[in-house]
Amino acid sequence: MKNVAVIGSGTMGNGIAHVFAQHGLSVSLIDISEEALKKALATIEKNLDRQVEKGVISPETKKASIQRISTTTFMKEGVKNAELVVEAATENIDLKLKIFRELDECTAPGTILASNTSSISITKIASVTKSPDLVIGMHFMNPVPVMKLVEVIRGYNTSDSVTEKIMELSRTLGKTPVEVNDYPGFVANRILMPMINEAIYTLYEGVAGVQEIDTLMKLGMAHPMGPLQLADFIGLDVCLSILNVLHDGFGNPKYAPCPLLVNMVTAGHKGVKSGFGFYQYKPGSKDLVVAERFS
C-alpha cells in the first residue's frame, strides 16, 4: 500500500496521518475546515520534532514525513488515488453514514474504507456502501504516534482478505493489531467505559472523593492515570455517548450512564477540552487540580 487518505484532521486524524507518513505512505489529509488542516500540520510537525529530540526518528525522516502529507478540503480530490481511506471525522452517525455514502461513489473500485469510530457499528456504516466486504474498523488509540494498539473491527460482511491487509498494515506502522467482532463498544470501550461509569457512580454516591478514587486505581491497580482523570482526557461527552451506545445496543441497565455524568455533559463540563470536568484545567498549568465542586 502506498497511498492513503485520512478524513478528519482533529485529535485522531492528525495522529493517524502522522504515523502513515512516518512509515513511508503518501497521505492525503482531508477536512471541511482549512483552519483544522493548518492546526493539524502544525501539531504533526511539533510531534515529529519531539520524536527527533527523543531519538525515535532522524531529522531526515521528519522532513520526508512532512513532505508525504498533502491537505485538501475537497474529499473527492483527496481520495481519488487512495488504496485505503481512514475516516476519523466527528463521532456522529449521520455524518459518518453521509461520508461513507460519498466514499462509495467517489473512490476507485477495491479501495478499503476504514473507520476510526469509537463506538458506531461498522456493520451499520458498511450497510450504506455497495461493497460492505471492503469496510472495516481501524480503531487507533490517543495519542496515535505513541499508543501501540489498533483494535481492528470486522463488520458482519468484512472479508478475510481485507482484515488480513489491515492487520498487516497496522504491523507495518509499528502497532499491534487485535482483531475483534462488531458488537456495541467493540472490546476496548466495552470494558473501559463501565469502569469509568462505576468510578463516577462511586463519586456520585459519596463513597469517596475524586482524588481518592483515582489514587486507589493508580496505586492499587497500577493504572497510569485514574478513571476520572482518564474520563476528563477522553472527553465526558464522548464517554456518555459510548455508554449510550452500550446501553441501547445491549438493552442492559448495567450500562446506564451515571446521572452525574449526564448532568456534567449537559452543563458543558466535558473534561480537558472544556477546561472543567472532575479536575479543572488552566491553560499553561500542569498541576492536576480537583474541580472546586468536588474538592
Ligand SMILES: NC(=O)c1ccc[n+]([C@@H]2O[C@H](COP(=O)([O-])OP(=O)(O)OC[C@H]3O[C@@H](n4cnc5c(N)ncnc54)[C@H](O)[C@@H]3O)[C@@H](O)[C@H]2O)c1
Ligand atoms: N479522541 C479520542 O481519544 C479518540 C480515540 C479513538 C477514536 N476516536 C474516534 O475518532 C474520530 C475522531 O475523533 P477526534 O477526537 O479526532 O475528533 P475531533 O473533533 O478532534 O476531530 C474531528 C475532525 O473532523 C472534521 N470533520 C467533521 N466533518 C467532516 C467531514 N464531513 N469531512 C471531513 N472532516 C470532517 C472536523 O472539522 C474535525 O477537524 C471519532 O470517530 C472518535 O470517536 C477518538
